[in-house]
Amino acid sequence: MILKDNYAHLDLSGTWRGIRMMLPLAAFTVAFGLAFGVAAVHRGLADWEAMLMSLFVFAAPSQFAALELWRSPLPLLALAAITLAIHTRHMLMSAALYPWLKPLPRRQQFAMVILLTDSSWAMALGEYHRGERNLGILLGGGIALWSAWVVGTAIGLAFGGGITEPERFGLDVIMLCFLLMIVVGGNPRAVMALPWLTAAISALMAYWWLPPYLHVMVGALTGGMVAVLLPGRWFGTSAS
């Protein structure tokens, strides 16, 4: 499918490329999904509840958090509040994708972010900054991770208490290593040192002193604001 603007486009080859690029992480995501399935079994969720969650919510942190609140009667308000707090960062992530998605009709823009996750976003945005304009990268990455997450959940539900201590195998550092790879493996520019340092410090302070999960929002906004305050010539633009 060629979109209005030939520069940003979506096609099957790009989608396949996105799937292939995300395959290594998808393999680990099966393990994450498996851990969720096992945890869901242990928390007393019905198989259909856990599967519905993985199929349609598709968000590991909020799904794990929901397990902690899953009792009868369900505390819907608390569940909504914690899901909202965890997902505020996705608002920033989709905002960052807007320059790429802008040429698409609104409905297609909304469809492109259905499978948005931290990892597929980070990978796709990294490619965008390297000049990639094929939106299949974003879509394919999302499809790969979603499939892996759903398959992993199903395996976890089917085979119950398999992995009881995922941290013993280093499974808990997968996301950290992948995000680090995105940050430092993509030719970071020296001009970003100050925004990143500010983001790190403010996120840490927010982590200590603000309600849970707000640190990502605080760090991201602080980093962005510091970049705006720096002289434009440092970024190679004339706009300040």
Add this chain to the structure above:
Amino acid sequence: MSSSLVWQSLLAIMLMVMIAYGSRVLGLLVMSHVPLGPYVRRFVDAMSSSVLIAVITPMVVHGDGGTRLAAVAAGAVAIGLRSPLASIAVGMFCAAWWRWWFS
């Protein structure tokens, strides 16, 4: 399981879906009303990488020795090899090794 409990579960999951998807769309909606000038572009560019920094920093600071070792090793491999698979594999190995010996 009673039908009221089924409906409660369905309602809870639907609520989660709406919030999760709503947050994914909200950023686009907000940005569609903001002109993409140089300042906004610079803000968005810096913000997008700062999100990752903000996610990573507390993980590393509050993580155990295995997490920190994994971060250092994975970062070094990422800079040297630029391979996500190698970076993740080395990070996992270091975290598992540390925990095997020191916990």
